[in-house]
Amino acid sequence: MGTKKISILILGAILTITALGGCVSSKTTTATKNNTSVKKQVVKIGITGDDHNVWDKVKVTLAKENIDLQLVNFADYIRPNMALSDGDIDLNSFQHYAYLNKFKKDHKLQLTAIGETVFAPLGIYSKTLKSIKDIKDGAKLAIPNDATNEGRGLNLLQSAGLITLKTGAGNLPTLKDITKNPKNIKFIELVATQIPRSLEDVDVAIINSGVAIDAKFNPVKDSIFLEKASGDKTKPYINVIVTREKDKDNVLYKKVIKAYQTDEIKAFIKEFYKGAEIPVF
Structure with missing residues (x-):
């Protein structure tokens, strides 16, 4: 084979490899339909927990528009925002306004909410007690250790009549803001996702709705006290994309x-979660 022919073949191979390389993108995939190539746009969304029933339905809807929604699961509340900021994912959906605003301020991240999903009420749970009236002196209570959920939990305890907080403590009170604790409750701060497993070792626990659902609890039926939606007070705790x-x-x-924000999804949330999650769109 002549030198000229070899050069032409090598050049052709390089062009072929280059062309193939140009088809690979983190934002597109290629599928075949009716013997024709169809490019799908890829969107990676970070979620937490094992419950993705709603997002499975959203995936089906988006697939009709050649959008491949890929769910990326995280085991904690920190990495989804860091991964988003780093560009490893495109969106995330696991947090409310209060958590987002504090997290991005603390970590100096340029993140923003672009859509609202649900209000998921916080609840007080117990393996042994049937009512908050049954909480005894010196009871052990597990509470989320992140600032926003701990603050929300303390406000919930105040609304349940178990503690009194300092006037003006706002949405982010801390344990230091407790001015009255008549039952001498002993607070145990834990990572929110670990709290269901602590129920064997404590008398009561404050658990996020999503975490409770992952632990096979029904917040409406199984909690002994459940947060109520109350206008402006609810706004900071609306979950966002x-x-x-x-x-x-x-x-x-x-x-x-x-x-996501369709009548079909709204109806599904109401039927499937039965008050454990409340659509806000």
Whole structure:
């Protein structure tokens, strides 16, 4: 084979490899339909816990628009925001406004909410007690150790009449803001996702709705006291879909919001969760 022919073959191989390389993208996949190639746009969304029933339905809707929504599961409340900021995922959906605002301030992240989903009421749970009236002097109570959920939990305890907080403590009170604790409750601070497993070792526990559902609890039936939606006080605890600030107007991500905020999804949430999660769109 002549030198000229070899050169042409090598050049052709390089061009072929280059062309193939150009088809690979973190934002697109290629599927075949009716013997034709169909490019799908990929959106990676971070979630926590094992419950993704709603997102499975959203995936089906988006697939009809050639959008491949990929769920990326995280075991804690820290990594989903860090992964989003680093560009490892495109969106996340696991947190409320209060948590997002504090987290991005503490970590200096450029993140923003672009859509609202549900209000998930916080609850007080017990393996042994049937009512908060049964809580005895010196009871051990597990409470989330992150600032926003701990503050929310303390406000819940105040509304249940178990403690009194300092006037003006706001949405983020700490244990130091407790001015009255008539039952001498002993607080045990734990990572929110670990609290259900602590129920064997404590008398009562404050558990996020999503975490409770993952632990096979029904917040409406199994809690001994449940947070109520109450207008402006509810707003900080509405769950949101989040992206990077630079991507807040991304047309593709807006399609994800639109696919979530439908009458079909709203009806499913009401039927499936029966008050454990309340749609707000």
